[in-house]
Amino acid sequence: MAYSILLIEDNLEMADNIASILELAKYNVIHALNGKIGVDLAQRNHPDLILCDVMMPELDGYGVLHILNKETETASIPFIFLTAKADKTDFRAGMNLGADDYITKPFDGVDLLRVIETRLKKNELIKSAFGNNPQDVSAFFSKTRELKDFQRLSENRPQRCFRKKELVFMEGQTPSDLYFIEKGQVKTYKVNYDGKELITGIHREGDFLGFVPLLEDKSYNENAEVQEDSKITIIPKTDFITLIYSSKDVARKFIKMLSNNIEEMENRLLDIAYQSVRQRVANALLKMSQRFAGVNKDGLITIARKDISSIVGTATESLNRTLADFKEEGLIEISGEGLKLVDIRKLEKLLH
Template sequence: MKITILVIEDNAEMSENICSILGLAHYNVLSAPNGKAGIELAQQHHPDLILCDIMMPDLDGYGVLHILNSDPDMASIPFIFLTAKADKADMRTGMNLGADDYITKPFYGLDLLKVIEVRLRKSNYIKANYTNDMTSVTHLKDRVNELKNHKLFEHQHTRLFRKKEFIFMEGQSASDLFYIVRGRVKTYKVNYEGKELITGFHKGGDYLGYVSLVEDLPHIESAEVREDSEIAIIPKQDFLNKIYSSRDIAKMFIKMLSFNLIEAESRLLDIAYQSVRQRVAGALLKINDLYILNKKSVITITRKDISSMIGTATESLNRTLADFKEEGLIDIQGEGIRILDKSRLERNNKRPSHAPLLRV
């Protein structure tokens, strides 16, 4: 089967030259004159690789990548930017959004073909090593938490999400249940000022997106991958059929919903009544538990994420971390944090006795 490459380029002459080179190399080529048309072609044909210009009217290359990465069916397609700008900041912006590579204009045809070959080879390697058959899914699922013995869903498939990719975004229509086979994911909400509030860190064995499915609402938060992760995707109807037909499965998800409510109450109490020092201690302990389960001893979650989790400024967090280090509670290794005295850190996290219990 011929490999299909989609070229999204608003410069007609440049587009024609690229398509001609790819055609000579025996690729099947699709071309789009702008970002909107490119997205439509990608959704219709599911190409094996996308070449996309950055500077385009109406919808630029960054917007194209963002929209495609939000679609689980599109996010795994290798994406290469074409750009006349070689500025490192622009390149970093694209890579943070999930671009696989950059080609700076003008370029030689041979260089273009080499970059494409490398990206296609890497994509094929990933597909070969992360198959979607049920045997592979069951084998990996058997190694996670207490849900390992529950073969809950029969028609799931898995997908590899790269670091920084979105599994789903706040406000997006909820059509699937997600199960983390391996890896780590953060969920968060964004306020009207664009500030993040982290709602949770999740590990292998956790389910995501079930609240929106049960309530039949759009996703109430965004889920972003923090390290390369394998995610099982269960269609909404399969999930609903299971919870309506099995009392045990329904009870399991009710318990998970109840735990989410209790945890949200606890976080509200912490923000209302705990000092920054207490909240930082609590966040480190919670994140440390997550890393221990993943057999890691150094916390590498960014300072920004910890700040968003506890609702404080990054500067306040850094001052508190410096105090903890001076007191011998933690050790700071570059961007990593290692807990040295867990019991003393737990004492710093105790909630004041006068704090009331919230009930809905």
């Protein structure tokens, strides 16, 4: 399948020359005569890459990039500026807005195609390889070193085996690494002045830990404790920061993860405020069952009772009474190994 390129250029002669070069290289070209038309075509067609002149009437290239970066559907499209100005301040202005590259007029056709190919290759690699599973993450960190932007990344990413109850990091520590769970389960929690735990998250294989303090350059504001024997990849801070600042696509991945964490926490607070204990317990069991589906044998929830009560926001005694009621009503099964949901539909009805 041929890539589509949106060319935003108000000079017809220049546009014809560029389009001819791109079409000879088997790219599908969409041409816009000015910035306003370019924004509209980008929003409607979602091209694989955008080439945009800087100096244009009505809406210049900076304005085009600013508008497209505000929308999720167009923000990840590789964006390359075409400009006759080679001043460093102009380069910096464009890069600060999120441009991927600059090509200065006049340029050689081969150079143009090389820049386009590199940007498309980088974008496809990030989109296809950066999934939240151990194989994809390993492939991503290995393959990105083939690209020029990532050649300085550290080659060594050690793995460490953590025993149950062992701390990965503690509140107040200065972060130096990003953690990726290859295998196992980790809980993050805070402790109040009375010594009571508030669990902020239960994390499983495929999850990252500790990226927020790295992004904010602050100490950890929570503890991370291993719930079962786990294998965790340790990614040096320099690798992570280089990735974030070198690729807006990678940055968006972590921003999305961060926003999901915030949304989940907000929903938990609302649940605690407005739902009954039965509803909160049912909701927590449903979410844990869904999140850890396929990880534990027979669909068992093996999280400790005191941790479930911390997630729910109730005393362990209240949790135990509610679980006993659920068992008597045929909603769950309880064994020495853990909990198992028996009637998911009835548990879901409790939430309404």
